[in-house]
Amino acid sequence: MNYKNFIITLLFFSLLLSFPSKAIVIKLGSLAPQGSPWDKGLQKLAYEWEKISQGEVILKVYSGGVAGDEADMIRKMRINQLNAAGMTGVGLSRIFPEIITIQLPLFVQSNEELNYVLSKMKPTFDKELEKRGFKVIIWSFVGWVHFFSKKPVIMPEDLKAQKFFIWGGDPDAVMLWKESGFHVVPLTPSDIMPSLQSGMIEAFSATPLSAASYQWFGIAKNMCGMKWAPLIGGIVVNTSIWNKLDPTLATKLEAVAQQIGEEMQKEILKADEEALNIMKKYGLSVTNVPLSAKEAWIKLVNSNLETKYLKNINKDLFEEVKRHLNEYRKLNK
Amino acid sequence: MIFVLYIFCFIGCSVKKVAIDLIGSALSKEKGSSVFSSDDDPKLIGDALPFAIKLYESLAANSPKNPQLLLATGKAICMYTYAYIQLPAEQLSYSNLEEKEKSLKRAKRLYLRARDYIIRAISLKHSDFVYYIKKNDINSALRKTSPKDTSYLYWLAISWMAAFTCDKSDIELMVDIPKSVAFVHKVLEFNPKYNYGSAHEFFISYYGSMPEAMGGNENKAREHFAKAIECSQGKKASPYIALATSVCVKNQNYNEFKSLLQTALNINPDIDPENRLLNIISQQKAKWLLDHAEDMFISQERDTLP
Numbered sequence: 001m002n003y004k005n006f007i008i009t010l011l012f013f014s015l016l017l018s019f020p021s022k023a024i025v026i027k028l029g030s031l032a033p034q035g036s037p038w039d040k041g042l043q044k045l046a047y048e049w050e051k052i053s054q055g056e057v058i059l060k061v062y063s064g065g066v067a068g069d070e071a072d073m074i075r076k077m078r079i080n081q082l083n084a085a086g087m088t089g090v091g092l093s094r095i096f097p098e099i100i101t102i103q104l105p106l107f108v109q110s111n112e113e114l115n116y117v118l119s120k121m122k123p124t125f126d127k128e129l130e131k132r133g134f135k136v137i138i139w140s141f142v143g144w145v146h147f148f149s150k151k152p153v154i155m156p157e158d159l160k161a162q163k164f165f166i167w168g169g170d171p172d173a174v175m176l177w178k179e180s181g182f183h184v185v186p187l188t189p190s191d192i193m194p195s196l197q198s199g200m201i202e203a204f205s206a207t208p209l210s211a212a213s214y215q216w217f218g219i220a221k222n223m224c225g226m227k228w229a230p231l232i233g234g235i236v237v238n239t240s241i242w243n244k245l246d247p248t249l250a251t252k253l254e255a256v257a258q259q260i261g262e263e264m265q266k267e268i269l270k271a272d273e274e275a276l277n278i279m280k281k282y283g284l285s286v287t288n289v290p291l292s293a294k295e296a297w298i299k300l301v302n303s304n305l306e307t308k309y310l311k312n313i314n315k316d317l318f319e320e321v322k323r324h325l326n327e328y329r330k331l332n333k
Numbered sequence: 334m335i336f337v338l339y340i341f342c343f344i345g346c347s348v349k350k351v352a353i354d355l356i357g358s359a360l361s362k363e364k365g366s367s368v369f370s371s372d373d374d375p376k377l378i379g380d381a382l383p384f385a386i387k388l389y390e391s392l393a394a395n396s397p398k399n400p401q402l403l404l405a406t407g408k409a410i411c412m413y414t415y416a417y418i419q420l421p422a423e424q425l426s427y428s429n430l431e432e433k434e435k436s437l438k439r440a441k442r443l444y445l446r447a448r449d450y451i452i453r454a455i456s457l458k459h460s461d462f463v464y465y466i467k468k469n470d471i472n473s474a475l476r477k478t479s480p481k482d483t484s485y486l487y488w489l490a491i492s493w494m495a496a497f498t499c500d501k502s503d504i505e506l507m508v509d510i511p512k513s514v515a516f517v518h519k520v521l522e523f524n525p526k527y528n529y530g531s532a533h534e535f536f537i538s539y540y541g542s543m544p545e546a547m548g549g550n551e552n553k554a555r556e557h558f559a560k561a562i563e564c565s566q567g568k569k570a571s572p573y574i575a576l577a578t579s580v581c582v583k584n585q586n587y588n589e590f591k592s593l594l595q596t597a598l599n600i601n602p603d604i605d606p607e608n609r610l611l612n613i614i615s616q617q618k619a620k621w622l623l624d625h626a627e628d629m630f631i632s633q634e635r636d637t638l639p
Contacts, residue, residue, distance in 0.1 A: 027631055033544070035501035040434075043427040050428065061427075062631055065544065066585055082631065190545030212504055214546050215511060267502070275504045282469055282508060 025058045026241055029067025029076070030086035037271055038086060039063045041264035042235075048256045053249055059084075070094065071169075078133070083241045088142060089232040090170075096128045098314050101321045104305065105229045106298050108325060114141060114230050116328040121321060134236040137254050138261035142231040143207035143272045147224040148217060150202040152287045154224070156181075156300050165192055165204035180300060192216055207231060209268070212275035217284050223276075226289040226297065235261070371606045375416070375614055382413040393450065403454035404485055410447035411492050414440050416614050419499060424621055437499045444496035451489045458482065471515045480523040487527060490516035490535065514539065514548075529608065530564025533557040534572050541579025554580050568605040570597035570615035578622065587630045594619040 032038030039061070046059035067073050067082055070091030076082035085091075093100040101107075102121060108114045118139060126136050153159045160181050166174055168186035177184040185201050195201040196219040203220060205228055211217045235257070242250065280286065289297075310318060369385070372378050389406040396402055422436035455462050459482075465474035478486065490513035497506035517539075520532040534557070541554035554576065561572035573593040581590035597619040602612040622629075 029631070033501055035498070037502045040502070043430055047427045047430050060628065062629075064542075064583070066583060066629070067631055192546060193548065209504075213507055214544075215508070218511075271502060271504060278504050278508055 023056055023058050024241065024244060025060060026083045026237060027060045027062065027067075028084035028086065028235070028237075029065075029073045029082050030061065030063045031065045031069070032063050032086060034063045036063075037267040038264060041260055041267070042086065044263075045257055045260050048260065049253055052252050052256060056249070057245065057253065077236075077238045080238065080240065082238075084137075084235065084237040086235050087233060089234075092129070092232075092234055092236070095132050095134055095236075096125065097312065098128070098317045099125055099232075101310070101313060101318050103229050103232060104301075106226075106294075106301050108230055109227060111141065112332070113325060113328055114232075117321060117324045118232065120324040124317065124320070129236065130239060133239050135239050135242040136234050136236050137257040138235040138264075140233050140261050140265045140268070142233045142268060143209055144227040145205050145207055145229045145231055146211075146226070147203060147205050147228060148211050148220040149204075149222050149224070150196075150220050152222045152224075152285070153203065154287055154289055154293050155296055159203060162202035163200065165195065165201040176304065179304065189214075193219075196220060205229075207272060208276040208279065209272045212279050217279045218282070221284055223279070223284055223286045224289060225286050226294055367607055369412075370611060371609050373602065373609055373613060375610060375617070378610060379413075379417045382409065382417065386410055386413060397453075398457055400454040400457045400485070403450045403457070404488060407447040407450035407454070407492060408488050410443055410450070411488060411495065414443040414447070415495065418443065419495070420614070420618060424625075441496045441499035441503075444492045444499065448489060448492040448496065451485060451492060455482065455485050455489065458485070466512065469512075471512055475515065475519050478519060483520050483523045483527055486516040486523075487520045487532060490514075490520070494535075510547075525560070526564045529569060530561035530572065533561035533564060534575050537561060537572060537575040538579050541576060541583065551580055551584075565605075565608075568600060568612075569608055570600050570612050570619060573597035574615055574619055574622070577619075582629050585630055585632065587626065587632070590626065590630070591623065594623050 028042065030038065030042060032042070042059075042061045042063070046061055049057045049059050062082075067076060067085070070085070070087050071094060073082055073085040073087065074091065074094055077085060089099055089103045093103075102114070102117060108117055118141075122136075122139060129136055147153045147159060149159065149162055151158065151162060153162075160183065162183070164177070164182050164184050166177055166184045166186050168174065168188060174184060174186045185195065187195060187201070192201065192204055193214065193216060196204075196216060204216065206214075206216065208223070211220075211223070217223070245253070276284075276286075369378055369382070386406070386409050389402070389409050393399070393402050393406045418436055419440040422433050422440060425433040425436075427433075452463060452466075455478075459474075459477050461477075462474050465471070475486075493506070493509060494513040497503060497510060500506065517532050517535045520527050525532070536557040537554050539554075540548070540550045540557065543549035558572055558576045561569075561575075565572065573596050577590045577593040577597075581587070581593065598616055600612060600616070602609045602616070605612065
């Protein structure tokens with residue numbers, strides 16, 4: 001190689017070195033406020049992904065709902081304006097409605113039951129979501145939903161006697177509550193506080209962490225001790241961007257995401273418990289629900305849930321969820 | 334003999350106490366702190382403030398019943414923590430996550446220390462204030478306050494709220510937010526123009542960044558923005574930054590974000606010597622925000638955003 005060729009070759013290689021392969025930027029939207037345990041978990045995920053991929057994968061987190069609500073985030077992901085989102089089970093069931101089966105009221109009744117059933121159903125849910133263009137990288141449990149009310153709630157009649165907030169975005173649920181004899185007021189979550197203050201509503205359902213964070217418990221000072229329903233959540237990535245990743249790298253990224261998801265779940269459960277203790281300190285009263293009252297609630301739920309609310313749900317899949325739950329109960333009698 | 338010694342000792346102690354009170358009062362007056370706030374060298378002030386804080390604290394320890402001195406101590410801690418701990422920590426990227434968390438934890442601790450000084454100061458003026466605060470009866474706690482307490486209430490709210498902004502997972506501090514909001518409402522009631530519209534600035538960020546379900550309200554944020562600009566005659570950069578980082582980010586309105594920050598950057602810090610340091614620090618923040626806009630705005634085509 002003569003001197004001229006040597007210089008050209010050197011220049012060629014230095015040019016190659018100065019243009020690293022283009023990083024894949026994944027934009028993730030989340031409703032979690034900045035600095036909250038969820039947001040901290042996502043920041044950690046961004047750090048780990050950048051480190052593992054040596055800068056090839058950049059996760060940009062847009063917290064605090066700046067990417068819109070869950071419906072907006074799904075729409076934006078479908079047109080690639082957003083590539084990933086942190087969502088509750090309600091949001092995920094907008095993509096695959098059968099996910100709601102795991103969050104039905106008074107169905108799964110403990111953390112252990114939920115973990116078991118979710119672990120059994122994950123492969124099916126993952127596959128169905130992937131078919132619809134969404135790759136789940138974290139499944140997590142967000143907390144237990146309870147009733148909060150101005151007057152104590154033990155029996156269904158106690159709740160029927162109070163004006164009850166229900167999210168207006170689910171007309172089937174609104175209809176079901178109405179038909180079951182409840183005085184429901186369909187609104188958006190942002191209306192809860194002013195409506196509690198004005199008396200337009202007297203009760204709502206939420207996790208203890210939400211009731212404390214949004215200060216709703218200051219007006220509705222009674223919490224029904226019965227776990228009404230579990231709220232699950234997850235982080236999904238648009239498959240059009242996920243499938244661009246090298247499969248070996250993708251496996252590593254998913255593994256670390258799951259590890260962080262487990263840590264996040266522990267933090268969130270701790271925060272939920274702490275929220276309950278603080279609310280009690282500030283005057284929240286927790287009512288105990290005896291077995292007879294719980295049976296009355298279960299009877300009410302079973303009377304028309306399957307026939308009316310779940311009429312459009314894949315029956316086989318619901319049966320599968322039920323089978324896993326019964327299996328767990330048999331194994332742990 | 335013992336009696337004479339006792340008299341000397343008593344006089345000596347009294348002289349020392351009078352001297353401490355005098356120094357404390359001189360330092361705690363508005364003019365005492367303007368030596369810092371009118372400076373044009375943030376680095377110099379950043380180096381000097383820790384020493385000043387320790388001086389305030391030792392004076393406060395020797396003169397624990399001087400509410401003005403306790404307030405000045407809390408204020409100094411708050412100002413230092415914001416400009417030299419919280420702000421730099423918030424500008425660290427996720428690749429410095431550990432350092433960021435550590436600094437924010439430290440900032441939270443210092444804000445709570447400041448809050449406790451100010452609570453002590455108010456308790457000296459209103460003995461039942463703490464009793465009602467612990468009972469979460471804010472109205473009763475505020476019932477006996479008067480316009481003379483304006484600064485105390487403002488700085489109490491700021492330190493308490495700022496501690497929460499450093500650790501949003503602290504549920505106890507989250508539940509305490511309405512207290513800060515009530516204190517600043519009282520400040521507005523006593524003096525709507527307090528400190529060139531500082532109370533309005535608080536509400537720009539509060540109404541602009543809180544979720545609607547927690548009382549967030551864009552219209553109210555904009556109303557307070559207009560009033561803050563009026564009170565400061567447009568000489569302070571901070572109201573522009575408060576609106577840009579709250580409402581504009583929430584609405585993903587990059588054009589307005591950029592325009593507000595550029596207005597903040599165009600303010601001549603020398604136009605208002607009393608707020609010179611705050612304006613310089615705010616402008617550094619504005620510049621950083623413009624440089625990192627892509628971390629806050631999803632769309633790449635920033636200028637085409639509505």
